[in-house]
Amino acid sequence: MAQPFRLSRGGRIDRTRPVRFTFNGRTVDGFHGDSVASALLANGIHLVGRSFKYHRPRGILSHGSDEPSALLSVDRGPGRVDPNNRASVVEVRDGLATHSQNHWPSLEHDVGAINDLLSPVFVAGFYYKTFMWPKKFWDQVYEPVIRAAAGLGKAPSVPDPDRYANRHAHCDVLVVGAGPAGLAAALAAARTGRRVILADEGPEPGGTLLHDTSAEIDGRPAAQWLEAALVELDSRENVILLSRTTAFGYYNHNHVALAERITDHLPNPGTAPRERLWQVRAGKVVLATGAHERPLVFADNDRPGILLAESVRVFLNRYGVAPGRRIVFATSGVSAYAAALDARAAGLAVTLVDLRSEDECGPELASLRAAGIEVLTGHTVIGAKGAKRVTGLVVAPVDRAGRCGAHHLIPCDCVGMSGGWTPAVHLFSQSRGKLDYNAAIDAFVPGTSVQGERSAGAAKGTYDLAACLTEGDAAGAAAAGSAERRRFTASPTPTGFRPVRAMPTDADPTKVRAFVDFQNDVTAKDIGLAVREGFRSIEHVKRYTTTGMATDQGKTSNMNALGLVAGQLDTTLPSVGTTTFRPPYTPVTFGTLVGPARHALFDPIRTTPIHAWAEARGAAFENVALWRRAWYFPKPGESMHDAVARECKAVREGVGIFDASTLGKIEVVGPDAAEFMNRLYINPWLKLEVGRCRYGLMLKEDGYILDDGVVARVAPDRFHVTTTTGGAARVLAHMEDYLQTEWPDLRVFLTSTTEQWAVIAVQGPKARAVISALVEGIDLSPAAFPHMAMRTGTICGVPTRLFRVSFTGELGFEINVPSDHALAVWEAVHAAGEPFGITPYGTETMHVLRAEKGYIIVGQETDGTVTPDDVGLSGMIAKAKKDFVGKRSLARPDVVAPGRKQLVGLVTDDPALVLDEGAQLVADPDQPIPMRMLGHVTSSYGSANCGRSIALALVADGRARLGGHLHATTPEGFARVTVVDPVFLDPTGERIHA
Amino acid sequence: MLLIACPHCGNRPETEFRCGGQAHIARPADPAALSDAQWAEHLFVRANPRGVHAERWCHAHGCGRWFNALRDTVSDRFLETYPTGAQPTQTSDARA
């Protein structure tokens, strides 16, 4: 398509590099350097979307990230489709496919536009007043319809092929915004040698200098000054200059988040990440974020072709595009004059309508008229004509009292409107700085700072170019700790305006649709209704009308909304309040925030040195905390049930081998180690002999079980502590806390050795026979090496701490070897065990075997509300100890009261029935609901060794119920169970001492 | 993410630290001598001031040391950090 609205010259686009993309399937030509918005306008396309609620035709309002209306779905190839992109910030590139949103069947003919006819009903908050009858209809009819109508674009539906990156960065001075103030700040800071990061959201630094083509700085054209500034910044190693990078969040202690868009504008992104999150910790921050222009509020001000005045100027000067051939500028201030002059200079027909009276207007008026522009002062805009494109503006003279004279239609194909300026104080507000209202410029500006930042330029309400530069320089220098200051000269930038909340009109108010929030379809009438209904805080008005809640977060609408509320309440703006700005400044992809933390890097997968062996053997794995543990080892064709039954039998009848490396291990060393252990565990430690082990139980201070594990005394001043797999980090932290903060006098040191030692458990009657040939330096005979002993020696030539312990109830050894030797030792043990039929087993078999013995697992039988007595372990408590962590809590009234749940065994009437873990227990299954629950099943297995199912449970007064019956819930109903002792096998423990 | 001055390592990002709640709550020398109410107070009742708060931090992914800090819970600004067992030079609203 030819570009009929492309000006013959000018702009920063590269006319030697044509670019071709599509809009709703139609081919659109542009140039490198175009935004989608500028290219569409160059081709005369103004209708680009439908509004959220009323499905009104919408065009392009702005040239920047404040754009509320021109939201497109952008397709960058398979898997790279996403909605709600602002046409004004998406850069064109070959092959880009863009689509308008929120219409059916087409953008031009949208059935949803019926809503516009119903707009008298669909006012602010109408949905709170209806859709309540019949009650069932909300879920089934109303809500689905409302949802289908809402929602703008479509969410991506397939996984994203792009990668995202993260970078933590530090600098002395972070400058946000590379307009004149930001550039001056960055230059001043950079010259001190300090580390500077300068971030700008646009593809090209320069801000207003990119389109303020008539400006001069220090006697030369602004474009030259800009080029020199960029060359200097680029040459300095202490400066990082980031384009396409939005500072979107200002968090605590000068932690500022930036989103850098790396590849979206590239036709061939290669392997680069799509976007990068910069987490900058800045010494000082300079906020030079500029200002946003305010739309004027008049009837049908949302018609395609109606733009912000400064945006018209941007399209003309920066992109070489005429948004129309017959342009009317409507304004209440002087800044639009520059746009009008530039439009006239581009050869366009221009009329300017200024709300201000002739004497309110400044000397600039004369220059406009001198340029041949028709200027109507003291005129209001009554409304716009046209539907899918503006065709004219109805204006009328208006006096100071707001009385309108005769209406007059100015035909046009484009309107540039300006209601003044709003400093972009978002980041300042996010930094928790307090905003002050400056009546002179009718704006909230940065007031008291809370963090180490300063604002400069338009972000601070300073609009004049020379003042922006001077202020930026001062801010940058001060942030860098320099006393040097520069003064700049520049061409003047007239910016005064008369604040106007809604343009005066004499039209029937019930017929006027004057939009405040374009995207969310909030009109001035809606604001009025909210105030009438008692919503007076601006936060209430926002929430009731949804003004400022759209994807632009009210950048163009907030001040108009605030002003309308204040006007209606006849009060000042500050007393209505300003909304607190929250991150992000502009929407940020989840991918940017997630960064590399996807797939394998989402969370570490911890594996043991023996993992590869288990994998090769076809083991199934389960996740336990961050670990991946072998769950069971199915042989070909075996079900889990079969495999576990086989493994269980093998351990009791022969020998099994189990990877227990994930057990937490802590080396507790020091002269006071025993005393330390004594204070932390419920049982006694002072008299444990070197070379002996003890099962320890540890409580939190609230008396509930925290963790357990076997502990060996390696030397008088050295303990080898084990913890549960999931509890390792928690226990070490718990120990360090008490050691450092409660008992700093104890001479004890703690070191995690979880991963120093791999643990190979060899369990079963043949265990001794299997390892005896491999072990050197340790007498394995039962007399010399009894149950609950620990010896050091070597196995397969590798030094070992060999524990004779058992979590199965069988004769057993846990071979601790340094991790890098574990696989070799495991393979050697396995080979030595083959004549004995050694069977590798996983966590499931481990669970079954210990349940057969009634051994608890912390986290399964206990849940953070269970005391030692509840699980039948109160006998472990050292009676002689006056105190240990948690002891006092065991004497609380409700902990000693009868009725607590106690650990018992359960057997079902049907030996084949395996209860669900978590099944609840009742005495009478026929009682009415709600039933009285007596406890629940904590562990439940089919036990091949018992020849039936078994279960452990916590039951109220359980130990008094032995032999009694209860009923356990099943998916279908209930099953009768008998309460039994929790030890199902070998209650006297003969096997373990074999 | 807060920036926290570890007394040993200097300014470090919050993710390296673990917050341990209110500081200066000493474990009673003889818990058995306390009434249930006193023990509950020790275990559960916490100063929760809107303002300067003395709290415990551990540089868990750093030097591993516990220390104390005064922080304003409204601005989240740290007034000072100081070693476990020491007293702050400034006063907090929350006197334990």
Added chain:
Amino acid sequence: MRRFSLSSLLSESLKGHRGWGRQWRDPQPKPAYDVVIVGGGGHGLATAYYLATVHGITNVAVVEKGWIGGGNTGRNTTIIRSNYLYDESAALYEHALKLWEGLSQELNYNVMFSQRGVLMLAHTLHDVQSFKRHIYANRLNGIDNEWLTKEQCKDFCPPLEIAGSLRYPVLGGALQRRAGTARHDAVAWGYARGANARGVDIIQNCAVTGIRRDAAGAAIGVETTRGFIKAGRIGVVAAGHTSTVMAMADLRMPLESYPLQALVSEPVKPVFPCVVMSNAVHAYISQSDKGELVIGAGTDQYTSYSQQGGLHITTHTLDAICELFPQFTRMRMLRSWGGIVDVTPDRSPIIGKTPVNNLFVNCGWGTGGFKATPGSGHVFAHTLATGEPHPINAPFTLDRFRTGRLIDEAAAAAVAH
């Protein structure tokens, strides 16, 4: 009170909606009330509403330092469910859920209670055991909650990734079909309008600065920025600020106030049909009527009144969301914010009397208070009206921390929300 209905809406639409009056008055505080409620959030306003409607006590003031519903009521992710483990919690939240089911009609205000189902994902064998414990307990308490296989989870929530290759594969889930979401602001406004219509004074921009007590120590009124207000009984429902208010009566509370963050995406067409919670990877997500994905993040580790937390809390949550829903990496975060949640040692609320006569408290809802709003207000109104707890809130005493009779759902289930 002008009744809301389709016909009143239509008739107003012909008249430019000039006929709608204020939804609640803006009264000057009277010198004395039978009951003064400190805190104009959902719980406080519901309390006032039920004092008026159930107990006939209408000489009531709700005193709010800012604007009503501006605290956690307007900052939460609006999840409503009742599938709690313990009898005490289950009774409390089920009481609330039953009230939710008729609330729009009761209040004549569409609170958009949407019973879209809350699906809690199990990622480990431990989760499976824990969820089944909940499901069975709920069954015996008459509360719906059912186990879904992972394939059934996918059917119920099509965007969910259930591949075994996930870091924490989905093993199944617990679904409460009656659970869902509601429009948070409307709850505050609906209760305010209903209470106002029955004579309750809702006094905004009025901060409590002190609690006045008589010689015997009993509370007799509140000092405020708009003067002293005498009160027969005082109910403090101040969420994150409870410690500060109670300190005015020299009471120290087992509470800590943490920042809790949440965020929404840009609005998109319906893509997410239910609420999904995943404790193992720390995420919960739903889609609002407006089309935004509403995502709850975690609490920061330190206490704060700043309503602002760290970025790492947000990124951590989104890591988990994008692990479960990998197609959402190209969605964009539109808005994030923080609330201040008051957390008790057992993460269950405190609703009832205090050691100070005539002073009552309703606090400690932590990260999950919104779902309880109607039930909380209902039982607290009973407590304020009669001076004694309703049977449902009787276990939620301050004294349980002395006796050890804690109601620790989180310890039992490791469920954060």
Added chain:
Amino acid sequence: MLEALYRTARALPLGRFPAADPAGSGIVIQPAGAEARLSLRVRDPVASAAGLALDRPINRLSGDARRWIARLGPDEWLIGADEAEGDTLPGALAADLGERPHAIVDISHRNVGIDVSGARAAIALNAGCPLDLGEAAFPARSATRTLLGKAEIVLIRRPGAVPHYRVECWRSFSTYVHGFLVEAARSAG
């Protein structure tokens, strides 16, 4: 004899990864070979033990590439040495520390080392490490425990003309840490 036998058999978890410059970005990621490592804890240290300086500031490295000591906290040091020294070094340290309460714990197999070098190495590390790795804040001979993504590491900057960092992590995290560094190098552009 047995000693020699088992040492040759030490199976390092990252043994299969060769040195790599995954992105062609000049960032070389090289899993370290087998080393001896000790955790030393002592409250009131002597100036040096076994020839290793204990009196350097916290978060400083001393020694050389084959025998180094990093002070990680007021009473904590991480010591690295040639594998052959693993058996003798604890005794030598203990002898010099005498009666001072201390703990020497062998963690040779707990820790895994990955060397990251190149002019842009710090950029790759900063993909997951939140510290300021600039010259002033983290000069050569800096050493500290910190984070890389979701894993705890010890980060050491070795002296030398080209930036050279040693990342030490626990054994079971080494796959994650290595994978993270490779991804970071790819994205460091």
